[in-house]
Amino acid sequence: MERRRGGPTRRRRVVRAALAALAALVVVAAGLAGLVVRxxxxxxxxxxxxxxxxxxxxxxxxxLPERGEGPFPLVVFVHGDGPxxxxxxxxxxxxWESFARAGYASLSWxxxxxxxxxxxxxxxxxxDRAREAAAAIAWARRRPDVDGxxxxxWGASQAxxxxxxxxxxxGRIRFAIAVSPAVNWHRQGRYNLLAELRRDGASDAEVAAALRRRETGLELLGRGAPYEEYVRAVGxxxxxxxxxxxFVSRNHTADATADLPALRGVPVLLVLAGHDVNVDTTDTEAAYRRLLPAPPLRVAHYPTATHGLVRHDVERSRVRLTLTALCAPRTLFAEGFLSDQRRFLSSLATDEAGR
Known part of the structure; x- marks a missing residue:
C-alpha cells in the first residue's frame, strides 16, 4: 500500500502548533496571575x-500604614448584616490602603x-455588637502604635x-463614616421589600401578597411568637x-434616632448610593440632617453606586463583578468613593492642627 505523502510531517506541524498554542496559553495565564497578584x-x-x-x-x-511606627489614628470597622x-x-x-495613605490604621474582626x-x-x-466594638476600641487604646x-x-448598612x-x-469617638446606614428597622424592611419587587417586575397581586405576608410577620414578632408559629402562618x-x-425577634425594634444624638459635634461623613434597594437613602439623609448639625455632618452622594458602593454597571453582571474583583479591585467602587473618604480623614488632621 502506498504511504500517504507528508503524513509524519503534517503530524509534526500539528504537534508544533499545539505546543505553541499551549505555550501561549501558559504565558497568558502567567501574565493574568501576575496581574491578579499585583x-x-x-x-x-x-x-x-x-x-x-x-x-x-x-x-x-x-x-497599618506601610511605613512608620505610629502612633496612628485608627478607623474601627463595623460590619453590615451577614457572616x-x-x-x-x-x-x-x-x-484600608486608601486610609493608610492618609496616615490611618484600620481594625476589623x-x-x-x-x-x-x-x-x-x-x-x-x-x-451586643456595640459592646463588642467598644471592647476592641479599649484594646486598641492600649497599643503604642495606635493614637488612642x-x-x-466606619460602618455600613446594619452598622x-x-x-x-x-x-x-x-464619649471619645472622634469621627464616623456611615455608609448606606439604616435608621428604622421596620421602615427599612418595607422599603427593601418594595424596591426588590419593583426591580424584579412583580405584579400588583404579587406585591399585595408580599405585603400581607410582611404584616403577618410583624404581628408575630410583636407578640414574640416562636419560629414554628411563623412557619405555620406563612407556609x-x-x-x-x-x-x-x-435574630430578627431580638432586633426588629431597632431605630437609630434614639442614639444618633451621641454623634453631635463629631465629624460624620454620611455616604449614600443612588441605586440602593436595601436602604431608603432619602429617609436616612432626612434623619441624619434632623439630628446632627452640619457642619460637622457631611453628606456624599454617589448616583452610580449600589448599596455596597460598588458601581451599578459592575454589580449587575456577575461575570464582570468577579473579573473586576480579581483583576482591578480598586475600581469596584463608585468613582470618588475611596478618595473622598481619604480626604475626609485627612481633613480631620488638618482641623486638629488648626485648633
Whole structure:
C-alpha cells in the first residue's frame, strides 16, 4: 500500500502548533496571575491580632500604614448584616490602603462564628455588637502604635444601628463614616421589600401578597411568637431560618434616632448610593440632617453606586463583578468613593492642627 505523502510531517506541524498554542496559553495565564497578584497587593501592613471580649476571643486584623511606627489614628470597622470576616473577603482592603495613605490604621474582626471565631453572629443584638466594638476600641487604646485620642468608626448598612450606640458608650469617638446606614428597622424592611419587587417586575397581586405576608410577620414578632408559629402562618419560610427568626425577634425594634444624638459635634461623613434597594437613602439623609448639625455632618452622594458602593454597571453582571474583583479591585467602587473618604480623614488632621 502506498504511504500517504507528508503524513509524519503534517503530524509534526500539528504537534508544533499545539505546543505553541499551549505555550501561549501558559504565558497568558502567567501574565493574568501576575496581574491578579499585583492588583491584590496593597500598600499597607496587616497584622493578625486577637482581642479578648466577654470571655471569648475576637479574631481581628490590624492594617497599618506601610511605613512608620505610629502612633496612628485608627478607623474601627463595623460590619453590615451577614457572616462577614475581618477583610470582608478582601472587599475592605482597597479602603484600608486608601486610609493608610492618609496616615490611618484600620481594625476589623470576624463576626462570631465566622472564620473559626467562637460564637454565632445571629445570637447578637445591636447592643451586643456595640459592646463588642467598644471592647476592641479599649484594646486598641492600649497599643503604642495606635493614637488612642484619634479613634473613629466606619460602618455600613446594619452598622447604622451600631455606630451611634458605640458613640453613646464611648464619649471619645472622634469621627464616623456611615455608609448606606439604616435608621428604622421596620421602615427599612418595607422599603427593601418594595424596591426588590419593583426591580424584579412583580405584579400588583404579587406585591399585595408580599405585603400581607410582611404584616403577618410583624404581628408575630410583636407578640414574640416562636419560629414554628411563623412557619405555620406563612407556609414557605423563603429563607427565614429558625436562627434568623430569633435574630430578627431580638432586633426588629431597632431605630437609630434614639442614639444618633451621641454623634453631635463629631465629624460624620454620611455616604449614600443612588441605586440602593436595601436602604431608603432619602429617609436616612432626612434623619441624619434632623439630628446632627452640619457642619460637622457631611453628606456624599454617589448616583452610580449600589448599596455596597460598588458601581451599578459592575454589580449587575456577575461575570464582570468577579473579573473586576480579581483583576482591578480598586475600581469596584463608585468613582470618588475611596478618595473622598481619604480626604475626609485627612481633613480631620488638618482641623486638629488648626485648633
Amino acid at each position: 492588583q491584590n497587593t496593597y500598600a499597607l501592613r496587616e497584622e493578625t491580632v486577637t482581642v479578648r471580649y466577654g470571655g471569648r476571643t475576637l479574631h481581628a486584623v490590624l492594617a 462577614v470576616d475581618a477583610t470582608h473577603d478582601g472587599f475592605y482592603r482597597p479602603m 470576624n463576626k462570631p462564628g465566622v472564620g473559626g471565631a467562637p460564637g454565632d453572629w445571629l445570637d447578637q443584638t445591636m447592643e 485620642r484619634r479613634i473613629g468608626l 447604622g444601628w451600631v455606630l451611634p450606640k458605640i458613640a453613646a458608650q464611648d 414557605d419560610p423563603q429563607g427565614m431560618t429558625a436562627a434568623r427568626w430569633r
